Amino acid sequence: MTGVIRVGTRGSALAMAQTRQISERLAKAAKAEIELVPITTQGDTSRASLASIGGTGVFAAALREALLAGECDVVVHSLKDLPTAEHEGLRLGAVPKRADARDALCARDGFTIATLPEGARVGTGSPRRIAQLGAARPDVIAVDLRGNIDTRLGKVESGELDAVLLAAAGLGRLGRSDAVTDLLSLGDWPTAPGQGALAIEVRRETGDRSLERALEAVDHTMTRATVLAERLVLAGLEAGCSAPIGATAFMEDELLFLSASVYSADGARRLVSSHAATPDSRSAADLADAARDLAERVVAELLGNGAADLAPPEESL
Numbered sequence: 255m256t257g258v259i260r261v262g263t264r265g266s267a268l269a270m271a272q273t274r275q276i277s278e279r280l281a282k283a284a285k286a287e288i289e290l291v292p293i294t295t296q297g298d299t300s301r302a303s304l305a306s307i308g309g310t311g312v313f314a315a316a317l318r319e320a321l322l323a324g325e326c327d328v329v330v331h332s333l334k335d336l337p338t339a340e341h342e343g344l345r346l347g348a349v350p351k352r353a354d355a356r357d358a359l360c361a362r363d364g365f366t367i368a369t370l371p372e373g374a375r376v377g378t379g380s381p382r383r384i385a386q387l388g389a390a391r392p393d394v395i396a397v398d399l400r401g402n403i404d405t406r407l408g409k410v411e412s413g414e415l416d417a418v419l420l421a422a423a424g425l426g427r428l429g430r431s432d433a434v435t436d437l438l439s440l441g442d443w444p445t446a447p448g449q450g451a452l453a454i455e456v457r458r459e460t461g462d463r464s465l466e467r468a469l470e471a472v473d474h475t476m477t478r479a480t481v482l483a484e485r486l487v488l489a490g491l492e493a494g495c496s497a498p499i500g501a502t503a504f505m506e507d508e509l510l511f512l513s514a515s516v517y518s519a520d521g522a523r524r525l526v527s528s529h530a531a532t533p534d535s536r537s538a539a540d541l542a543d544a545a546r547d548l549a550e551r552v553v554a555e556l557l558g559n560g561a562a563d564l565a566p567p568e569e570s571l
C-alpha cells in the first residue's frame with residue numbers, strides 16, 4: 255500500500271457528501287490518504303426518467319467500470335442503487351452502519367401525509383413512492399420529478415410543488431433534515447431495499463492488506479444482514495429496482511425481522527408479508543443464514559398471494 259486509497263464516487267452533492275464521510279473513516283482505519291475520483295454516470299446527466307435509461311443500475315455501472323479499469327481502489331454507492339445480482343469481478347468490501355431507512359415528506363407549511371390538502375402536488379419519480387402515496391392519499395397528485403435533492407427541495411420553496419418525497423438519509427447527509435415535515439414509519443411505508451445504507455465495492459482480489467483491514471473496520475455486520483434480507487426479496491421477486499416493492503428488515507433483541515410489501519402501480523392493492531427468525535448467533539454467517547431463510551419465506555408468501563400479478567417484470571410494464 256502506497257498510502258493512498260483512490261475512492262470512486264458519483265459527483266452529485268449527495269454522493270460527494272456521503273463518500274467524504276465514509277472516506278474519512280476508511281482513511282483513519284487504513285492510516286492512508288484518500289483521493290476522491292468523481293465519476294459521471296448517465297443517471298446524473300440524463301433528464302429522462304430512470305426507468306427509461308435502465309433503472310437505478312445506471313448509477314452503479316459507470317462506477318463499476320472505473321473500478322474494474324483500475325482507475326480507483328474502491329467505489330462508494332448508495333446501496334439501494336446497486337443491482338442485486340452478484341458481479342463476478344467485484345464484491346461488497348464493506349457495508350457501514352445504516353442511517354435512517356425512512357422516507358421523508360418535505361412539504362410547504364408543515365403539512366404531513368395526513369394533512370396535505372386535497373389535490374396537493376407531491377413530487378416523486380419513484381414507482382414505489384407513487385404507489386404508497388396513492389394508497390395513503392388517493393386524492394393527492396404525484397408529479398414526476400428528477401434531479402438532485404436541492405433541485406427537488408427548490409420546487410417546494412418556489413411553490414411549484416406542495417411537497418416532495420425523499421430519503422431521510424440523503425437529507426441528513428446533506429444537512430437538510432430541517433426541510434422534513436413528516437417522517438414516514440416503516441410499517442406503513444416500507445422503503446427501497448437497502449435505503450439509507452452505503453456500499454463500498456472493491457475488486458474481488460484487492461491484494462492490499464491495509465485496505466482489507468480498513469474495510470473490516472467500517473463494516474457493520476447487522477446492517478449487512480438486514481440489507482441482504484431486503485435485497486433477496488427484490489431478487490426473489492425478479493423485479494427491477496423501479497418496481498413498487500418496499501422491504502424493511504431490522505434486528506430487535508434476538509430476532510431478525512423482515513417485512514416486504516408489493517403494490518399495484520396506483521397503490522390500491524398491497525400485499526404484505528412479515529416473518530421473523532432467530533439466528534443461531536450474531537456471527538456474520540449465522541445472520542446471513544437467517545436473512546436468507548427469512549427472505550425465502552417472505553418471497554414464497556408474496557408470490558403465493560399473487561405478487562407476480564401486482565409487480566410484473568420491468569420489461570412487460
Ligand SMILES: NCc1[nH]cc(CCC(=O)O)c1CC(=O)O
Nearest residue numbers: 332335420421423424449450451
Ligand atoms: N435513487 C436516488 C437515491 N439513492 C440514494 C438516495 C438517498 C440516500 C439513501 O437511500 O441511502 C437517493 C435519493 C432519494 O431517494 O431521495
